[in-house]
Amino acid sequence: MKLISVVTGCFNEEDNVEELHSRIRAQFERLPAYDYEHIFIDNASTDATVARIKAMAANDRRVKLIVNARNFGHIRSPMHALLQARGDAVIAMASDLQEPPELIAEFVQKWEQGYRVVAGVRCGVQRTAAMSFVRRAFYTTIGGISETRLIPNFTGFGLYDRSVVEVVRRVDDPYPYFRGLIADIGFDHAEVPFVQPQRARGISKNNFYTLYDMAILGITSHSKLPIRLATMAGFALSALSLLVALGYLVYKLLRWDQFSVGMAPVVIGFFFFASVQLFFIGILGEYIAAIHTQVLRRPLVVEKERVNFDAPTTGA
Structure with missing residues (x-):
């Protein structure tokens, strides 16, 4: 049987x-x-x-x-x-x-x-x-x-x-x-x-x-996509930041007296990039934690x- x-x-x-x-x-x-x-x-x-x-x-x-x-x-x-x-x-x-x-x-x-x-x-x-x-x-x-x-x-x-x-x-x-x-x-x-x-x-x-x-x-066990998204997002946001900076520079040069940047874009940009960094650091931490669990080899x-x-x- x-x-x-x-x-x-x-x-x-x-x-x-x-x-x-x-x-x-x-x-x-x-x-x-x-x-x-x-x-x-x-x-x-x-x-x-x-x-x-x-x-x-x-x-x-x-x-x-x-x-x-x-x-x-x-x-x-x-x-x-x-x-x-x-x-x-x-x-x-x-x-x-x-x-x-x-x-x-x-x-x-x-x-x-x-x-x-x-x-x-x-x-x-x-x-x-x-x-x-x-x-x-x-x-x-x-x-x-x-x-x-x-x-x-x-x-x-x-x-x-x-x-x-x-x-x-x-x-x-x-x-x-x-x-x-x-x-x-x-x-x-x-x-x-x-x-x-x-x-x-x-x-x-x-x-x-x-x-x-x-x-x-x-x-974390079956996909590398999140960690690769972090890399791609880093490149994309860096390019976006450069374009925004160039745009502000050109506009300031053309409208020197009329254009005032102010603090709002600085504050918003700071919190945006800080939150993106924390998010992807957390993803990286999850992969590291998974590796740590494997390395310990506990029963x-x-x-x-x-x-x-x-x-x-x-x-x-």
Whole structure:
């Protein structure tokens, strides 16, 4: 029997992990030709998430748990769990029930057709119009400036063949932009559209900083355009400044008595060029920070505890 690994990252999801487990188990009951393991990786939850997963693991040997020593974030932790999976294919999904387990059968079907990557693609999202606009703008922007063709509206939810996981392992990125990394590997992929439901229980762990971090990580990992724009803008603004200076000089020579420059252009020009400099220094800083993260080579996570990893995956 082929083994399918399901990898789920969680942080303070005590109200969702049990339903997620039961829905995933129900899907594999309809796939009797496959065995599976369900790996939860917990980012040092402060609620009863770990206790509930341990209770499920005691009754179902397919359920496995990694508990991190601290919260290592929503980028590093799921990647670590993905690399611990033993399956012939690995399915990655969040624990908030906004990525429906009911797509598992279709993922597996596409995989058996020969696709090494099966991407769950959001064709609709049940959220506010403002947030939908921001997300569309981000995906359009990063898709336009990326040096590789990214999968639109793909967040990492999907199925990955063992060969893909091994390529990701060899990349050994300590802070990966996973959805971009999958596109950069270049295997043919299938897309499975779905409508993302609103969160029914609990609160989202994403905030402005985490969304900004993900956006900047995607840009710095897959595009040199911003840093090149800084160079081109420097040349363009230098040329513009020279033309303005020459224009002022000629006009002053022609209208020596009537033309008074005043302080307003000086002040406006000073703040304009200062703000442009700060903007591009910030972009440069983001690229330097990305390099710094790579150079440190810190582990993805530090584990505090493992449950059921020495157990066979045959069932409860």
